[in-house]
Amino acid sequence: MENSQIDENLNLTEVCLLNLKIISKLEENEKLITKDTILKIDKPYILQGIKRWIANEKREITILRLNEIYKKSFDITDELLDNEKNNDNDNNILEDSNSQIFQKFIIEFTNSLTGINNLKKTYATDVPIISQLDMISNKLNTRLEKMNKICKISIN
Secondary structure: OOHHHHHHOOOHHHHHHHHHHHHHOOOOOOEEEOOOOOOEEEOOOOOHHHHHHHOOOOHHHHHHHHHHHHHHHHHHHHHHHHHHHOOOOOOOOOOOOHHHHHHHHHHHHHHHHHHHHHHHHHOOOOHHHHHHHHHHHHHHHHHHHHHHHHHHHHHO
8 A cells, every 4th residue: 555545545644653652662783764644664775875865854854854744743632631620521332432542642652652762873973963853752751750640640
């Protein structure tokens, strides 16, 4: 199935969760292909640098896409909380509840930290990129702390 066909069948929440899942699968020395809505993993090979240069797959663009994905994901989780506070759920039996989706984001945010850490290893000699990845990690950890507190409050 083509990437564009996948995109048409997914809503924004599903796209964000899928991209977070892909980020979590990144291993050391692997990079992200960011030109499509759904990320792809670029495994290392001899001519990778040349191909990435031709395709304009720069580190800076990867950072921009990561920031975009996390911002959209944070916005979705904020909206889920607002909907839950306003009891704005239509109780559709076949759809996930706000709290289930919220928990999926907690899981995928947590798992994606592994991929971010592996990207740091991949770009170990590029201090500006590592610094930006650190900022993403810090934002993510802060968000996870808040989300986990909310879940604990809801459970009690």
